[in-house]
Amino acid sequence: MNLKLQFSKWFQTNSTLVLLFVPLLLLALLTQLFGGTLLHRIATVLFINLLLVLGLQTFMGNSGILSFSHIGYMGIGAYASVLFSMTPEAKAATLPDLYPFLQNVHLPFLVSVLIGACIAMLVAAVLGYPLMRLSDAAAVITMFAVLVIIQVVLVHWSAVTNGPRTLFGVDYYTTLWVSVAFGLLGVIVAYYFKESNLGLMLRASRDDRYAASSIGINIVTVRWLGFMLSAFMAGFAGGLWAHFITSFSPYAFYLSETFAILTMLVVGGPGGISGAVIGTVAVTFVHEGLRQIENSINLQGGGLVGFTEVFLATSLIALLIWRPGGIMGGREVNWPRRTPQSHEDQALSGSGKS
DSSP: OHHHHHHHHHHHHHHHHHHHHHHHHHHHHHHHHHOOHHHHHHHHHHHHHHHHHHHHIIIIIHHOOOOTTHHHHHHHHHHHHHHHHSOHHHHHHHOTTOOHHHHTOOOOHHHHHHHHHHHHHHHHHHHHHHHTTOOHHHHHHHHHHHHHHHHHHHHHOHHHHOTTSOBOOOOOOOOHHHHHHHHHHHHHHHHHHHHSHHHHHHHHHHHOHHHHHHTTOOHHHHHHHHHHHHHHHHHHHHHHHHHHHOOBOGGGGSHHHHHHHHHHHHHHOTTSHHHHHHHHHHHHHHHHHHHHHHHHHHHTTOOOTTHHHHHHHHHHHHHHHHOTTTTTTTOOOOOOOOOOOOHHHHHHHHHHHO
């Protein structure tokens, strides 16, 4: 009986995680059992994007600051991880001008991805600390400027990124279940960060930074720590994506991907973990469905180029007009709790039985 009560208490506290995990695992299992190559690819990218969106929600959803630079840290993590995971032979063929101390480095996949995520977090720590003093429009503009800077560096640092050309020779390591494992781990990290004191202080600075400062919250430090965690998750997602797609260029980490990830978070609702998960799943399947329709019509000479992007943008505008907080409106999915009966209710029920 005691064990049952403990489990009931744990379930009530963590019901959000359980209710998010079950459909995600079911989706992955159905894909593994019945999905073809295309569906495997869509599901793998979905779970990588889930980690990316959750990283964005960790900072943006709790601080209220729109982070345009998020995809830039994904790019840093992608390029940094492949520099450590690629074989020396692949580096010699793809990156002939690579620095000598990196030419013979060849580390395991997970170690390389972790190093790439740490490098992305380090760059965010250096660039982000002075930016955490800003709010509102000034913060958004500077974040966008950081994205532009990262993009320019990736395009022109030929010795490390192969410049604007496609980087190839990356080994395929990110399978469906690898992406599922780290996508679900991202759900856990984002959920417990939101429930932690740091997440609470970050939301306090979002709601009223003057009141938060008056009770002793160091707003700059709190934002900085949340920003570093967000960049780490983006860098890790970038490493997973790089080892799934195996060839890419710096242009994969710019405005198009930024718009897609922001749409996923805004559609679901940036205020909660459930919104990030639901938005990622919904936008992914709507986007892929529309793209299949567009491609089939274009093959028949229909001329619907750009229909998917226009439809998604229009839907986003309509959603923001009618439901500014997204589908979930900042709420979390959870198991309904049974409210205990008052003494009067118990007395009445007892008298009714007698």
